[in-house]
Amino acid sequence: MVDWSTLDTVFLDMDGTLLDLHFDSHFWLEHLPWRYAEQYDLHPQQAKDQLLAMIMAERGSLNWYCTDYWSERLSVDINQLKAEVSDRIGYRPHVPDFLASLRKAGLHSVIVTNCHPDPLALKLSRTGLDRHVDAIVSSHELGKPKEDRAFWSDLARRIPYRQERTLMVDDSFPVLESARDAGIGQCLAILAPDSTQAPATGHPEIPGIRHFDEVLPTLQARPPLPSQ
Template identity: 70%
Template structure:
């Protein structure tokens, strides 16, 4: 599925890949519409329809992920509202074992996320995820989302890499397709990003897994283990 022997760098999406996408889905589809409805004297379902329509109009752009943009558009403190649900922020299954395996294998791990810096900080405070990877880059630092193929060239400024020896792991097929178009050698899709929802269908050309336990054996077999790094459990 993945040739781990050829890799030097593993780029990792955060939401839906390392962290359970349930937090974000619940926020945008349930919590935010409810708060917006309360603020504007609307029925929650009508507020939800309006917000989803606005969000989908920005799909594939940096605004889609921008907390500042949505705070302005909706006249609400998006980061503050997200903090109300911070207890829902958590790891996906087997993430600890996976990140530990990457370190033991001597691979550089870098989170490459479309998450805005404000909710990113909230999630890092809640999970301590930044302690277990070699770096974190938000697309907001580069002014374009991962769906833009130009993002990957600009990424060299913040996280230098060799495309031929790099793997990108993400739950978004458009992002993975963008990475492939930009020359990233290998991609891996995540089919079960939200613990409360059914898994997605596989991509016809990109290898996919439901959870990281499906690749642990291959990493152990293909890469020498020479480094230990204690990580939090998935309990």
């Protein structure tokens, strides 16, 4: 499923890959509509319908992920509302072991996320995730989402990497397709990003796993890179 012997860099999505997507799903589908309905004196379902229509219209763009954009568009403090349910932020299964194994194998681990820097800071403060990887890059720093093929060449100027010796792990098939089309050597899909939802159907061309324990044995069997 993953040929670890050919890799020296592993790019990792955060939400739905390392962290349980339940936090984000609950926020956008439940908590925000509830608080929005309170603020504007709407029926909860009416608020939800209005919000989903606006959100879906931005799908795949940087605005989709931008808390500044949504705070201004909706006249609410998105970061404050996220903090209200931050107790739901947590790791997906086997993630600490997986990250420790990447480090032990001498692989360069980089979180590559579409998460805006403000909620990113909240999630790092709750999890300490930044202590377990070598670097973190938000797509907002580069001005384009991971779905944009040009993102990957811009990323190379920030984090030099060899495409053919890089693995990208993500729960988004559009992102993985973008990475693959940009020349990333291997891609791996996470099929169970939200602990409260059934796993997604696999991709015909991209291998997928539910949890990292499916690839841990082969990763842990990989000898460390000589340079490490």
